[in-house]
Amino acid sequence: MEKHSLLSFTVTLLGFLNPCLTRLTPRVSFPIGSPGRNLIRFSNHNVRNTTTLLLSQDGDMLYVGARDSVLALDVRHDDIILKSKLDWSPPDKDLEQCSMKGKKMADCPNFIRVLQFLNTTHLYACGTFAFSPRCIYIDSETLTMSLKPDEGRGRCPYDPYQRNTAIIVDGELYTGTVADYRGNRPVISRYLSEGSRVDLKLDDTLGWLEDPTFISSTFLPDEGKIYFFFSEVGREYDFIDKFIVSRISQICTSDVGGQRTLQRRWTTFAKAQLLCQADNELPYNVIQDIDTLLPADGAPEDDTLFYGIFTSQWSVNSGRSAVCSFRLTDIKSVFTGNYKVLNRDTLQWRAWVQEKVANPGECGLHNASDNVLRFVKENFLADESVRPVGRSLTMVSAEHNYTHLAVQRVQAANSRHYTVLFLLTESGYLHKAVLLQNGAHIIEEVQVFEQPQPIKSLKLSIPKAVIYVGTSEGVVKVPTANCSFYWTCAQCVLARDPFCHWDPVSRTCVIVSKIPTTLGQDIDGGNVEEACNSVSLTRKTRFGPNNLPAASCPAGELVSVSLNEVIRIQCPAASQLSQQVWERPNSRLSSDLYLFLEDGSLSFVATPATLGHYLCLSFENGYQQTMAIYHVKQKSSPMTQSPTRFPRPQTYPIPTTQAVSRHGPELHTSVGTSPKRTESTNEEIRPTLSIRNTQVTRGQFGRNLILWTEKSGQKETEFKGGEPLLAAKGPCYLRELVVVSVLLVICLSLLITMVLYALRQRCRSRTAPQAGTANRDSDRRTPVEQEALSGNNILSKHNGQPLHSGHVSGLFCNGTLTGPNGHLPNTPSEQS
The missing domain is CATH 3.30.1680.10 (ligand-binding face of the semaphorins, domain 2)
Structure with missing residues (x-):
């Protein structure tokens, strides 16, 4: 529990200390099918899993180990031509036995995992062969089998997904793989030895390898050594369970094993840790791939560099993948240093502090005494780790997993x-x-x-300046x-x-x-x-007051718009590292009127204030280029716009390049040129924006312009290079406007008539005489009162209560004024 708690605390602490990484963005990106990057592909419906590649020394022939076959591809010219093919598949009974052992039928074919030049006339190939490895000799010219298949155990893995490495030196095969069906016996072996030389392998009882994953191997002639690269469980780190470490191991090609001790075993085997680690971070401890960079002409072999891809066992590191380089001088220094020794009783590793009897890994130890051989047998792990060049990472990627x-x-x-x-x-x-x-x-x-x-490979051909990528579907040829x-x-x-x-x-x-x-x-x-x-470069100062008057603006690309129309003009990026900036002559682009989109384009609503010239500039590494110039102009007869369909052009417009002067505002003009690039001519319309519940569509205009218009039935005028290509009048809505206006007038007339009629009826109801009240009061009033009230009796009072709602003083109705008590002015009320 204490070990796990310590590990958790360490991982958490180092996670907080991770430095921020600068994103390594590729300057230019070429998706599949891009016309800017021509790739040559080889594929055949009868050939799969073309992942083991072997290139001839002159680079004219590429041999491919595939599933149930070996191919010879002619790559002398631009195309990849299948020259010959060797079919090598297991018989049906072997496939049935493989399936009966519990393996998937898809994994039972013969996957070629070893393909090497045996000599100038023959190849040596080994395959999984239905989980029962076999090896054959192949005539490199005719691509036919020369001898019967050999036993492949220890030379090739059983499982097609198990990684392995193999190299042939002077007709002898050196391999790193597993030697059993379950994959529990890792070995580094030598086969095909002749004469006094014998086949060698590691001692199985010493624990020289701890569940390794073999990556690569390389031979250095001047050293007379073969270096193997792999990852395994680091038993020396006993405070962490299954801590993965990356290793480099060495053996001498002159090794023939000991006379009594280490018979038919390696006497020159030694291994050390490859440490790819940045400050304040856990190490990138799992090696994925490695390649050798030989020194330049005239340089010593000690300047040989090994570049490797490493990933981390934990997710707290700042990057997903790291590249580290190791110098041969540092590797040799570690192997000639001190070694750890394993206490067989406690199974604990410790540094050897006594005087060394011999240097483990030194060539020529096969003739040493038994005492020396016993020493190198138990002391094979170097005490120091191989540090990268400059004690720093060569490259770190926070976004990509490199393989x-x-x-x-x-x-x-x-x-x-x-x-x-x-x-x-x-x-x-x-x-x-x-x-x-x-x-x-x-x-x-x-x-x-x-x-x-799942399985892929790279093979670089320096003479032909191409790199080959082997995948499950085929081989891809990429010019460097x-x-x-x-x-x-x-x-x-x-x-x-x-x-x-x-x-x-x-x-x-x-x-x-x-x-x-x-x-x-x-x-x-x-x-x-x-x-x-x-x-000659084009250099122009930026738009600004008193620098570039509106009258001097170049015409650019004409954009004919209607007022209140949403417009989007594009700025093509010079690269993924460039930054786009929009400018207008004598004007500032306010964020209240303009929308700057993530792809560098500019969107705004066409108004009198937004008409005019627009310039798109691209900045990269202190250099300025003009990528697009637009002149937004109002149409002569603006109408409701229809969805605009713009066919894509066959060529891109030529951008104007600009440089930011570093020494003064001197101006020199010139225009760059651009190559033609073909695009699809299919029309494109898709809704992408909604403004006040109005659906608008996008149409592609040339390379740089996108117009946003409302949906209707009218076609738009298309411009290319400032010239109209198509113009069509939209439909007229005059008749509909007249009908709507007439209906509106009729509705208003009816509404006014109804209101006047209702007011007249209300007044008439208030002035109508009441039958019962008029007869009774007429008998009790004087003749003068009756005569005054005979025409307009609006309010009367009976027992002190008003009979109508006319209690508001000073009411005029039909020209008659009534008092606050319902009687005429200066007229006394009737007393009961």
């Missing part, structure tokens, strides 16, 4: 070398990143597959450079791609040649003005 990588050193136009990483995400995107002094810069991302792939996509010098420089630079002669972005130059490229700073100093 595979390939690394390449690229010489830029200025003859400097840069490291480029190709990283495959779990979601199916390939990221190309360049490592700079101030951090990593993701140049682009390319979507290579849509559905998640995409220079033609950048249509201006500014775009070429802002990409900061070591593969590309701007050629001022042809005025195109081209692949870097071997001739050094300082023009058209700035990988470290991305300074457009300095890199494009030989190219």
Whole structure:
């Protein structure tokens, strides 16, 4: 309980200490089918699980290990052509036995998991073969079996989803895999040894491996060693249950085992921890993939770098994936240092403090004495951990889970070398990143597959400048450079791609040649003005008072609107790292009148105050570009608008580039060019906005404009380049207006007549004589009173109570004035 409490507290504390990460956003993104990034795909309905890739040395042939087959693909040209195919599937009885053992039939075919060059004429392949591994020799030219299949146990995993690694050196196979059906016996072995050399493996009783997951292996000729990379349970961390650690282990190819001690066992095996960790964080302790970057020409082999992808066992780390690099010099230093020793009684690891009898992992120990071999047998775990270069992370991603990588050193136009990483995400995107002094810069991302792939692989072909991605559906060929996509010098420089630079002669972005130059490229700073100093750039000051009068505004793209119409004008982003800003001449865009949308577009209601010119600017790395210019103009005869349908254009408009002058307000003008890009011509209308219960629709206008109009039956005039393409008059509603007006007049007349009639009836009822009262009072009044009241007897009083509601003094009715007591003025009331 104390161990778990301590672990919980540590994880929580380090979670609060996580530093904030800057998001690494790819500058340009290419979804599947994007015309800006051409990909070559190979797929066949009879071929699945093309995930084991082997590339010939010249890069002309790609061998693929698939399900129940081995393929030879001709990749010399742009297309991928199937040259030959070898079918190798288990017989029906083996499939039935596999199913009877409780395995899914989908996992029982033969999945090729080992594919290596045995020599110049033959390949060596191993497959799961219905959970009973087999290996064969294949003629590389004809792709036919040369010999009968061999036993594959210890050379290939049983389970197609179990990771493994294999490499052939001098005709001998070195593998890291599991050697039993249940996957409980991990081994690092050597096979195909001949003559005095014998096959070797790890001693099963020593616990040299603790439930490992093998990742990769590489051979360094000058060292005479093979390095294996894997993750396993770190038993030295006894205060945490099943704490995963990443390992690097080594063996010498000259090892032939001991004479008495460690017979047919490795005498040069040693392992150490790879520690990919940032300050104040838990380590990224689970290795996912690793690749070797050999030193540049003339550099010593100790400068070899290993770039690996690591993830964390916990979710408190600031990033999902981290990239760390390790130098061979540091690895050798750890292996020549002190080693831990395991107390067999307490099963506790401790650092060895006594004098070392020998250096574990040193080549040539197979001829050592039994005392030395017993020492290296029990001391195989290095005491120190291998720290990353610079004691820091090379790259951290807070958004993506990277699974595979390939690394390449690229010489830029200025003859400097840069490291480029190709990283495959779990979601199916390939990221190309360049490592700079101030951090990593993701140049682009390319979507290579849509559905998640459980097993996939990368293979980089430096001679052909392409990278191959193997997935369950097929093989994707991705060129490492995409220079033609950048249509201006500014775009070429802002990409900061070591593969590309701007050629001022042809005025195109081209692949870097071997001739050094300082023009058209700035990988470290991305300074457009300095890199494009030989190219004329468009530079304009920003709109503002006394800077650019309305009369001097360029026409731009004409937008014909009606008053009170909701308009949306778009600003195409130069890249995902740019920021869009809208401006008007001699005017400020108030948030009360304008709505700035997340995609950079501007929406507003057409009023006399909002008509005029609009300029969309894009800012990136201190450089300014004009992406769109609009002139919003009122129609001559505004009408109720109809849903507008705009066909998408076949080409994008040419953006005008601008640079923010760093030395003064000097103005130089020029216009950049853009390549044509094809889009679908299907019309698009979909409701996206509601204003006061009025449904409005969106129509695409060119590349930059979207109009918002009310639904009716009228068609809109479409403009392209300021010229009307289609104009149609809307329907006339004059007749309906006249009918509505006549009905309104009739209703008002009837209402007035009824009101006047009701008032007249009310007055008449008040002045009508009462039968009983008039006869009785006429007998009791004097002749003068009766004569005065004979015409208008409005109010009378009987026993002191009013008979009518005329108690308000001073009432006029039919021209007669009555007093407050209901009698005429100065007339005494009748006494009973």
